[in-house]
Amino acid sequence: MTTITASNFARTTPAPAAATPAFTVDPYDPDVIARRTADAKRAETTADPLPNDLIGKPAPSYFRSYDQLKTALYEMEAKYPGLVEVRDIGDTAEKIAGTADRDILALVLTNKAMTGDKPSTLNVGGIHAREIANPELLMTFANQLLAGHGTNADATMLLDTREVVLVPMLNPDGHAVVEKGFLGERGGNTMQRKNTDAGEPALGTDLNRNFEYKWGGPGASASPRSETYRGPSAASAPETKAIQQFAIANKPDFFIDWHSYSKLNMYPWGDSREKTPHHAAFQALAQKFTSFNGYSPIQAIDLYATTGTTDDTIYAKNGKASMAIETGSSFHQSDQEFAKTLQENLPILSYTAKIADSPFERVFGPDVSSVTVDPTTRQLTATLSDLNNGKQAIAGAEVVLDPNAAPGTGMALTAADGTFDKFDEAVTGAASALPGLDPNAGDGTLVYVRGRDVAGNWGPLTAQWLTGPAKAAANSVSDAATSAAGVS
Ligand SMILES: [Zn+2]
Incomplete structure (x- = not known):
């Protein structure tokens, strides 16, 4: 018997935004x-x-x-x-x-x-x-x-x-x-x-x-x-x-x-x-x-x-x-x-x-990936994609400190290119300005990002550690799953 472990959880490079992998056969054929x-x-x-x-x-x-x-x-x-x-x-x-x-x-x-x-x-x-x-x-x-x-x-x-x-x-x-x-x-x-x-x-x-x-x-x-x-x-x-x-x-x-x-x-x-x-x-x-x-x-x-x-x-x-x-x-x-x-x-x-x-x-709302928070400036960046969730244009994104906060109640993030108009968008914002954030908050503090498309569908939250480059390395269970299966 092989004991299966989670040895690959600490991935160093977050996976790119959810893209449809190239399957050897077309599942829709x-x-x-x-x-x-x-x-x-x-x-x-x-x-x-x-x-x-x-x-x-x-x-x-x-x-x-x-x-x-x-x-x-x-x-x-x-x-x-x-x-x-x-x-x-x-x-x-x-x-x-x-x-x-x-x-x-x-x-x-x-x-x-x-x-x-x-x-x-x-x-x-x-x-x-x-x-x-x-x-x-x-x-x-x-x-x-x-x-x-x-x-x-x-x-x-x-x-x-x-x-x-x-x-x-x-x-x-x-x-x-x-x-x-x-x-x-x-x-x-x-x-x-x-x-x-x-x-x-x-x-x-x-x-x-x-x-x-x-x-x-x-x-x-x-x-x-x-x-x-x-x-x-x-x-x-x-x-x-x-x-x-x-x-x-x-x-x-x-x-x-x-x-x-x-x-x-x-x-x-x-x-x-x-x-x-x-x-x-x-x-x-x-x-x-x-x-x-x-x-x-x-x-x-x-x-x-x-x-x-x-x-x-x-x-x-x-x-x-x-x-x-x-x-x-x-x-x-x-x-x-x-x-x-x-x-x-x-x-x-x-x-x-x-x-x-x-x-x-949520299944109609965009996915969030590659969330990073600069440990010094606390500038947050993330990638949103609606590619596999209806492929509608992204209309907004937000960051919250409370994962139970209702969608739409967080701090708005802005489109990195200035306009929300595509089904995938890079977003950015100053995590240091998050209402309620203890300025001394360090390791152990999570922030959560989500986005919505033009139809008003909010997607699920994706989490990231607020500080600590070491911890910032691993942000997605899916990333780890992919990694555990020996795929990079
Ligand atoms: Zn069966």
């Missing part, structure tokens, strides 16, 4: 979308042996067992007691049956010293056991965020002002079957998708057909042998019940269910072509994700009709942002492919936390 949806359909439903290139044996080095992951979660809590709480949100089917001792564990990340009502995100991985990369994607994000607190400006902002909840492995019983498969043990199967609540893994429930919304409808089977078996009743599986109850009780502002594979960014509905009341925003969110990962943005129904799924149910219940992402191009991503999955998707985890105060609006 209808042929590409057709191929990916066909892949996904096959990946979602197959129980047949897959071609050898899709089955990685032995396990890739990032892979770890449920027990190893559980240990890592509690080690994280012990290392960062002020930032981490491991919460047991329910027992697995086998624990209830008395045949194993596995809990469904949620990692709650937030700076406990900063109280108040914090916007939240909920990310779930491993609902399908054989999709082994996503638990480690979420663990990598957790490690980076925690390692960045106090040094990385955006990581600090996110932990101070957000509650980031990760359930890296929702299906530990199914994962145990995969573990045995990699070890070549009796009863093992590296292709296990479902949970094991019927005692025999082959008769388990497809947790992602067992949720309440439209349970029992198309795209889910009534046959226990099927890979898409919906279960005997809605939320019959304890794993389903646990996360559904948790999501309804906590109403996360952004929910993502992470799957593999086929490179798709999906939004509700999955059972109907009907548009949700948030259709335009969901489309914008999926396309925004595409700017990070190059996956194709689709309404989930474009795959095939599904019912009883996580994201539809949580959207139907809460009315808040709720999506599903299919990472990579295999169930058992190689270490090389996993590194790419990190590079493509870590920025989405931080972005969704950034915009969690109002996802359906």
Whole structure:
């Protein structure tokens, strides 16, 4: 097992303004979308042996067992007691049956010293056991965020002002079957998708057909042998019940269910072509994700009709942002492919936390990057871009000392070229003139920059340390994510 660390957090050169990376294939090409949806359909439903290139044996080095992951979660809590709480949100089917001792564990990340009502995100991985990369994607994000607190400006902002909840492995019983498969043990199967609540893994429930919304409808089977078996009743599986109850009780502002594979960014509905009341925003969110990962943005129904799924149910219940992402191009991503999955998707985890105060609006607002504050003069400069947020002209920018201040209440920044008229603009202002700023404020003080476009859409805040050239080096979780994946 490889321990994944956040060794690359202290990036010295901030990344340029969000520009669409050059993807090897065009995620909007209808042929590409057709191929990916066909892949996904096959990946979602197959129980047949897959071609050898899709089955990685032995396990890739990032892979770890449920027990190893559980240990890592509690080690994280012990290392960062002020930032981490491991919460047991329910027992697995086998624990209830008395045949194993596995809990469904949620990692709650937030700076406990900063109280108040914090916007939240909920990310779930491993609902399908054989999709082994996503638990480690979420663990990598957790490690980076925690390692960045106090040094990385955006990581600090996110932990101070957000509650980031990760359930890296929702299906530990199914994962145990995969573990045995990699070890070549009796009863093992590296292709296990479902949970094991019927005692025999082959008769388990497809947790992602067992949720309440439209349970029992198309795209889910009534046959226990099927890979898409919906279960005997809605939320019959304890794993389903646990996360559904948790999501309804906590109403996360952004929910993502992470799957593999086929490179798709999906939004509700999955059972109907009907548009949700948030259709335009969901489309914008999926396309925004595409700017990070190059996956194709689709309404989930474009795959095939599904019912009883996580994201539809949580959207139907809460009315808040709720999506599903299919990472990579295999169930058992190689270490090389996993590194790419990190590079493509870590920025989405931080972005969704950034915009969690109002996802359906922030997604249309500009991104801020390359914030610098001169340690001597305290002149602030930043770059704004609306390129991947509707491509409208920037109309204004501001800097605030309080990350909870309402948009429009901060100190205005000016366009470096004198006029706001383009979708990307450099901005500048005297941070020393910030109302309420202690003139002696030094290391540890954050300032936050955001911009708005001509349509009046305010984007999310980006943070930077007020002083200290050493600290000014690291300002973006996304930068670090890119760096961690070995890309400069
Ligand atoms: Zn899946």
